Amino acid sequence: MNWITNSVLPKIQALVRREVPDNLWHKCVACGQMIFHRDLEQNLHVCPECGHHLRIGPIERLKMVFDEGKYDTIQLPKPALDPLKFRDQKRYTDRLREAQTKTGRNDAMVVAHGTIGGVPAVAAVFDFGFMGGSMGTGVGDALVRAAKLAETQNAALLVFPSSGGARMQEGILSLMQMPRTVAAVDRIKERGLPFIVILTDPTTGGVTASFAMLGDIHLAEPGSIIGFAGQRVIQETIREQLPDGFQRAEYLLEHGMVDAVVHRKDLKATLGRILALLLRPRPTAQIVALPQPDVEIPGKAPATKDDGKSTNHVADTRTPAGESD
Amino acid sequence: MRHFLDFEKPIADLEGKIEELKHLSGTGEMNIADEVGKLQAKVERQLRATYQKLTAWQKVQVARHSDRPHALDAIEHLIEDFQPLAGDRSFADDAAIVGGIGRFRGRSVMVIGTEKGATTEQRVRRSFGMARPEGYRKARRLMQMADRFALPILTFVDTAGAYPGIDAEARGQAEAIARSIETCLAVRVPVIATIIGEGGSGGAVALAVGNRVLMFEHAVYSVISPEGCASILWRSGEFTKDAAEALKMTAQDLERLGVIDAIVPEPLGGAHRNPKVALSSLGKAIGEALDDLAKRDGGQLRIERRDKFLAMGAAED
Ligand SMILES: [Zn+2]
Numbered sequence: 001m002n003w004i005t006n007s008v009l010p011k012i013q014a015l016v017r018r019e020v021p022d023n024l025w026h027k028c029v030a031c032g033q034m035i036f037h038r039d040l041e042q043n044l045h046v047c048p049e050c051g052h053h054l055r056i057g058p059i060e061r062l063k064m065v066f067d068e069g070k071y072d073t074i075q076l077p078k079p080a081l082d083p084l085k086f087r088d089q090k091r092y093t094d095r096l097r098e099a100q101t102k103t104g105r106n107d108a109m110v111v112a113h114g115t116i117g118g119v120p121a122v123a124a125v126f127d128f129g130f131m132g133g134s135m136g137t138g139v140g141d142a143l144v145r146a147a148k149l150a151e152t153q154n155a156a157l158l159v160f161p162s163s164g165g166a167r168m169q170e171g172i173l174s175l176m177q178m179p180r181t182v183a184a185v186d187r188i189k190e191r192g193l194p195f196i197v198i199l200t201d202p203t204t205g206g207v208t209a210s211f212a213m214l215g216d217i218h219l220a221e222p223g224s225i226i227g228f229a230g231q232r233v234i235q236e237t238i239r240e241q242l243p244d245g246f247q248r249a250e251y252l253l254e255h256g257m258v259d260a261v262v263h264r265k266d267l268k269a270t271l272g273r274i275l276a277l278l279l280r281p282r283p284t285a286q287i288v289a290l291p292q293p294d295v296e297i298p299g300k301a302p303a304t305k306d307d308g309k310s311t312n313h314v315a316d317t318r319t320p321a322g323e324s325d
Numbered sequence: 326m327r328h329f330l331d332f333e334k335p336i337a338d339l340e341g342k343i344e345e346l347k348h349l350s351g352t353g354e355m356n357i358a359d360e361v362g363k364l365q366a367k368v369e370r371q372l373r374a375t376y377q378k379l380t381a382w383q384k385v386q387v388a389r390h391s392d393r394p395h396a397l398d399a400i401e402h403l404i405e406d407f408q409p410l411a412g413d414r415s416f417a418d419d420a421a422i423v424g425g426i427g428r429f430r431g432r433s434v435m436v437i438g439t440e441k442g443a444t445t446e447q448r449v450r451r452s453f454g455m456a457r458p459e460g461y462r463k464a465r466r467l468m469q470m471a472d473r474f475a476l477p478i479l480t481f482v483d484t485a486g487a488y489p490g491i492d493a494e495a496r497g498q499a500e501a502i503a504r505s506i507e508t509c510l511a512v513r514v515p516v517i518a519t520i521i522g523e524g525g526s527g528g529a530v531a532l533a534v535g536n537r538v539l540m541f542e543h544a545v546y547s548v549i550s551p552e553g554c555a556s557i558l559w560r561s562g563e564f565t566k567d568a569a570e571a572l573k574m575t576a577q578d579l580e581r582l583g584v585i586d587a588i589v590p591e592p593l594g595g596a597h598r599n600p601k602v603a604l605s606s607l608g609k610a611i612g613e614a615l616d617d618l619a620k621r622d623g624g625q626l627r628i629e630r631r632d633k634f635l636a637m638g639a640a641e642d
Contacts, residue, residue: 077640083582084573088558137638144635166526166548168558171572172584175548176637178527179534182506183631206548208499209487209527214507228499228527229489233553237489247494257497 028052030223044264053221053264055201058110058125061160065123065268071114076145079107079138084171092169099130107138108163111146113153117272119279120155122146126162126207133163135207136170140177140184143211147184156194156275157185161212165205178210185211194278196271199226199249199258217274218258219267220249226257328597330386332375336594339368372594379543381569381578385551387543388522392597394604396423396438396481399521402604403611404429404436410467412459416496419460420451421488422532424467429479430612432619435471437464437532438481441522455488458501461531465501465508475623477515477615480532485550487528502531509534510631513623517614519589519607520544520576521596536630537614538584540576541603542591546584547574584637587614 025034030052040047044064045054056064063069086092100106108130113122124146126133143159150157166174188195197215201224209228220226227247235242245251249261262270329337343364346357379387387393400407400423407427411418424437441454471478487498509516509532518535524546533546540546551569555562579585589610596603618626 079640080638083638084571086571088564088568088571137640140638141640144639168549168554168572170638171548172546172574172579172582173638175526175530176584176634178530179506179510179634180637182503183510183635186507186510186631206527209502209531210506211503213497213500213503227494228487228502229494234489234491234494238491240491242491246491251495255495255497257500 026054029054046264051222051263053201053223055128055162057129058127058160061125062110062112062114062123064264065116065158065271066112066114066121067116067118071112071123073110073112074145074149076106076109076111076138076142079136079141082169083137083173084169086169086171088169095131095169103127103130105130107136107142108133109139109142111142111149113149113155116156116158116268117276119272119275120153121158121271121275122150122153122155123158123160125160128162128202131167133161133207134165134167134174135163135177135181136167136174137177139163139167140180143181144184147188150188150193151191154191154193156196156279157188158196158198158271159185159211159215160198160200161203161207162200163203163205163207165207175206178206181211182214185214189216194275196274198262198267198271199252200224202226204228204230213257216278219260219262219270220252220258221267222249222261222263224249226252328390328392330383330390332383332386336368336371336375339364339371343368369593372598376543376594380566381545381572381575382551382566384543384575385523385545385569387595387597388541388545390595390597391443392600393483393522394596394600395443396440396483396521397443398600399438399481399519399604399607400425400427400436402601403608404434407436411463413462413466415459415462417459419457419463421454421456421484422460422464424463426476429477429615430608432615433474433476435467435476435478436481437467437478438521439484439528439532441483452488454484455486456484456528456531457488457490457493458496458498461487461498461501461505464532465505468505468508468512471514472512475514477517477618478512478535479611480516480518480535482518482520482524482529482533482546483522484525484528485523486525487531502527505531506534510634511627513627515615515618515621515626516630517611517618519611520546520585521607525550534630534634536618536626536633537586539587539589539607539610539614540579540585541589541596541607542576543595544576545574546576546579547572 024037026037026040027034028047031050033047033049045056062071082093108127110125124143147157185195195215196217197212199220203212203226225247226249231242252258253261343361346361349357404427407425409425421439423440426435439454439456440451442448442451468478487502516535517537518533519539521541522544526548551565554568554572555564576588580588587610589607592599592602
């Protein structure tokens, strides 16, 4: 039975999926409710029945957080292929190529830039669908690029981890991505730019134990698993029952590791507020009413009252702390 | 009582014979000394042959050998006027991480190491060298102190990894490791890290982000244990040896990959056969690294360290 569920069934499902272009119904993994795809999209992939936040891909994520869903992705370098010539039951190069074909990406991270609430931001988003979002040299490369881009653009850096941890098939080089990514975000902090981590399901292992726990602010999506050691490993070590809600976002909030657990529908507004507060610390300029012109210009309607929206567009002249120019 | 590894069996047999002959020599036979000499030469040949071509899995066993010098042995052998320091100042002292100030070849230094413990009792008290958040926070505290007093930092890494437990997770194991890495990168003093035995994953790299990373000849350093890797990727413990090979976790592999800077030679038959000789060899290597790094100013040390790790596994443009 296991053999069928593990290896044959996914293949059959993949075949079926290809023949039915619209996968019309989704089953909530938490409550089992069948949800119509359009309802699910409208609800930002949160189950309308139980509130479970389903895992989403990087493109859905980017559309969700940037103003008007608009952003530009950047070209990422092709990662060094298989530095260890790693092979388990399968060659790593084959696994990698499969993941690349499946996702259309070089590796497990997408980097994009745009604005959030009018504030420039760079977002680095993990793709859990690419080998479990595991961090190897490709993800390291992407994060280094993201940090550099944020630096050049004087933008905030946002990272959305969704990762099982280090990519075993890259051995020690995947472990080295821990100090590498820490060094990358260090520079952002030195420049006085905000580094915000939005922890999504799951964030574990070497990803959590490096840049992901070093944000100025940590937000987390409800119910996400966030931790260092895997639950199975812990259970095998201590041979005790794990407490309810262990390593969930709410547990981390309670233990002081995240600042807020934010529902997906509130995420964009929350990020906009945070970025504005951190990068635009001074009160925005007041619009002073201009004296009415003495002479009525024929054919021109009287000046309408400013709606206040333009206050958002006052030029940002702030120089980040630590910069001496 | 010496503890022999499986593949050391032929050597153990020969040494057993030597012991027997030495007992006999009390009875007055003359040619026994000759025989002992011949056997000892044979032991040496056998050791050389075995240790020259240890497999990755054999190295894992050597690296975990209980007679191997641990962090506290390194401190005892290499550091004078050692003053142990304890506690993270917020929760507890973690016995899995030892540290303190002392003198290395006349110079004041900060020493930090993961300690597995020498006896069963100690091993339990020290969680077999698997640190909890308070351990990494103590390490961070000591590194920051070293930075304030311009003391070079020497670390000795020997751990299977960070402790996987409910309490460790509740107190932020991931955050504690991340901060430790961040602090290794931030300090403006020389950081010389040595993998003396087992370098296990995040729990090891937390203390191993150095200007120089040294590694004992038969030490291992990896993102995951071969046992863990085999159970995940091969779904069977039977493939532990294959996993050890595939992970490229030996000092020789890591030097080739550019992850470590130098290999510290061990005496014939491994550091466990002669810990003192091994530690003298380590002292020499650290001394050379320190002499070189002492010429640089703090800012330069920090930038070089950061650039070195930013380049680890970087794609070519
Ligand atoms: Zn549901």
